[in-house]
Amino acid sequence: MTLISESLTALVKRRAQLREMFATHQFDALDTLLEQEHQVWLDGPNLPYTYLWHVNSLFDPAVSDADTLPHLQAWLAARPESYHATYLTGQYWENAAARIRTSSSGEYVENDRWIGAELARDLGVAAYLRASALHQRPALTFSRLFRLTCYLGEPQWLGVLLQGGEPLTYAQRQAQIEPELWEAGLQRLRNEGAQELVELPVSLPASLPAREEHEWEEPMHYWLRATLAVRPQDLEVRKECVYFLYPRWGGSHEVMTQFIDGPLCEVLTEQERNSLRVTQCWDYLGYAGLIPDMGDTESITYCRETFDWLLSLELFPETRARVLRQYAWFLSHYARIEDENGIRWNIADMQLAYDLMVEAWQVDPPESDPESDAFSTLISCLDFAHIEDTFGLMPKWLERSQYWGDTHYETTIAALASKFGFYGISKGQFDSDALLARCRVMKSDTNFGQAATNLFEFVSEEAGVFLLHEAANWGEASSMAALSDLYSGHLSRRNGRDPSPYEDQEKSSYWQERAADAGNEICQYNIAYCLTRDNETLSPEQYQRVRELMFSVLRHPNVGKTVWTRAARELSTLLLFSNIAEDQTVCVDVVLPELWNDDDDDNRDYAAGYYSYAFRNGAGVAQNSYLAKVWIDRALEISPDSQYNHDRANEIYQRSGMLGGVRAKMGFSRDKAQMDARGRAITFGDDADQDHQ
Structure with missing residues (x-):
């Protein structure tokens, strides 16, 4: 019996209608529908699954960015005065700027990515400005200008125009940058679909408010004021404001509290202000890289007390569910204990995490699409800590997730559960082939190699092997790396199983090379290390291969500290003792500074010795x-x-x-x-x- 609610059925039907209208160029009808929702939202309350959801649902994650942009361009060509076509073009370029900027992780971004991201940002800002002139109350456009300029900075040309000046042209800006760097940044933009640069605005919409003196130093205040002037009750822009007041963006918790309790939030309800308090606390509760270290019991206790405090507040159901799921994730993170005896779990905390997940499901609206990270918490509870699924949460979750079909991980697992029959899902319960076809073209940063390995170890060996091959065929690097482990026999031996059904060294080497070529940093390091270990003297070709692989590891997004350290040290040795003057210079100028500036004293010691x-x-x-x-x-x-x-x-x-x-x-x-x-x-x-x- 299906557990899909009528409200969810209606939403998915409406989403399909929106995407069909967009894909088949029914632009008149699409503009009419969106504007109807827009008018209700402008004067209405802040509710989920209303206007903002309609706008954000147009971009199907199963449609590539390259295929989305032509539809937007056709919409603009057919209806050049369309507010929503122009706005969504701005959103496309804002998303493109984020893709360019963050694809090398937040800690290291090459200069050409900065150039490419800034060029995409400029296209986004220009489109948003055009959109603001096409509507009497462009609240959403102003709020996106707020976010984009906070994230990547306000363009120099925009500030000049606001002051009545004449900004630099692209040609003038290009003349200030190294030709190779400009061209590389421009190629990043071309990769997102911009075939040529379009000159930026030479004037601004007359509807833009004048900037007050204090807003020149803090442009975020200007765009916040502009947004609230046309939609005073707007909650989302206030959430964005709290986020950009995090210490990492130059703010502080004192300033966040003053904002939430201050005059700019007086118009909000208590539930809305409390949702801002949740956003404030997410600074240290919501990001894996910023939560306390394992041994910091005082800070961990403080965080748990903060979760309890948040749950004591009057919250929207969807906000309460979000806090509950994050609390469960937090508990599961510290419940995993790894020592010389292996990995074990704090069962009491994992049971509490499961109970919080169940409570979140019960308080959340029946149509909600749970966050993807929370699914990993449920996996940890059931598969790793062996908590009994007394509520039947997993089959409920998978049924709803596959119905939404927008989250890569859950949709894939739902397809496999139906194909092989596990997690409380019967064989053939869903259309597995259709779901997998959708997953094949979706993009995400899901580590499917790890997901498949988990299935192999804890749920279904057959399903795990199937997913490894399936995801590898999608081009997913971690699955290729795991296939190398499978055919080397490592995956079976690690679980105390007979490796003979899979062991094949030729296949293992093949998949290791495929994984390295696809960007898997572990395989890149292993290949490079084996080349240096097995050859007393490297040939010129081997030397260049090792050099390229090690540099690729260093620049990999979110690379693990252990493999980064090993690669940095191996690379510094390779370069410094190469007797190649250019590479010795690269070692001193590029590699050793990263080791010296690291927070690990062993790396600083290593760098100091090599500098000496x-x-x-x-x-x-x-x-x-x-x-x-x-x-x-x-x-x-x-x-x-x-x-x-x-x-x-x-x-x-x-x-x-x-x-x-x-x-x-x-x-x-x-x-x-x-x-x-x-x-x-x-x-x-x-x-x-x-x-x-």
Whole structure:
């Protein structure tokens, strides 16, 4: 018996209608429908699955970006005065800017990505500005301008236009940037569908309000004011404001509290203000990279108390469900204990996590589409900690997820559950072939190699192997890497099973190469490491292969710390001892700074030792005994018990021979006076112009 609610059925039907109208170019009808919803929203309350949902539902995740843009262009060509066509064009380019900007992770972004992201941002801002002139109350457009300019900064040309000036043209901007860098950034934009640059606005819509003096320094206040002037009750832009007041964006919790309790939020209901408080607390509750370390019991306790406090507030049902699911994830994160005896789970906390997930399901509206991260929490409860699914939450979740069909992970697992019969789903309960066909063209950052491995280990070996091949055929790198583990026998042996049904070294090597080519950093590192381990002297081709693979690991989005450290150290050794002057320079200028600036003292010690070697031997830098001394002293300060550091220091200080120490001191004095600007900058950075002892 289906558990799909009438409200969900109606929403999915409406979504299909919207996407059909968009895909078949029924633009007159689409504009009429969206404007009807728009008018209700402008003066109505902040409710889920209303106007914003309609607008955001047009972009089908199973349709590629390259296929979406032509429909938008056709809409604009057919109806150039369409507010929604123009707005959605801005949203497309905003999304493109985010894809370009974040595809190399937030911590490291190449300069050409910055250029590409800024060019996409400019197209987004320009489209939003055009849209703002096409409607008397462009609240949504102003709110997106708020977000985009907070995220990537307000374009220089926009500030100039607001001041009545004449901004730089693309040609003038291009002249200020290295040609290769500009072209690489432009290619990033072309990859998103921009065949040529369109000149930016030379004037602004007359409807834009004048900017107040204090808003020049803080443009976010300007766009917030513009939004609230046309839709005073808008909640989403206030949530965005709280987010961009996080400390990582230059704000503080004190400022967030002042905003929530201040005059700009007086018009909100208590439930709405409480939803802002949830957003505020998400700064330290909602992001895996920012929650407390495992051993920080005081901070963990504080976070749990914060969750309890949030749940004591008057919240919207969907907000309460979100807090409950995040609380469950938080508990499951710390319930996993790994030590010399392997992995075990705190069963009491995992039972509580499961109970919170059930409560979230019960309070959430029956049509809601649960967050994807929460599904992983449920997997952890049932498969890893072996909590009994007394509520039957998993089959309920999968049925609703496959009906929505917008989340890559859940839709895939639902298809497999129906194909093989597990998780309380009977064989053939869903149309597995149709679901898998949809998943084949969806994009996400889901680690399907891990998902398939989990199935292999805990649920269905057959389903796990099927998913590995299926996802590998989609081009998913982690699945290719896991196939290499499968055919090496590692996956079976790790689970105490006979590897003979799968063991095939030729297939294992094939999939390892495929995974490396597809960007899997573990396989890239392993191939590079084996090349250096198995060959006393690398051929030029092998050297270049190792170099490329190791650099690829360093620049991989969200690379794990262990493999990053190993790759950085292996690469620094490869380059510094290569006797290739250009690569020695790259080592000193690019690789060693990353190790030296790391928060791990072992990496800083490693870098200091290599810097010392470089200056002592003139590898990638001008030879300078004084700077070699400075760096080995730094290494000893970090690791005073290191015999390696003491041996190198003895060599640099010439402690082994008669009068060696005197000669060393004379050399230090001479080289200190003769050090070049580059060596000084590498060693002393911002203090390079100061005298050093």
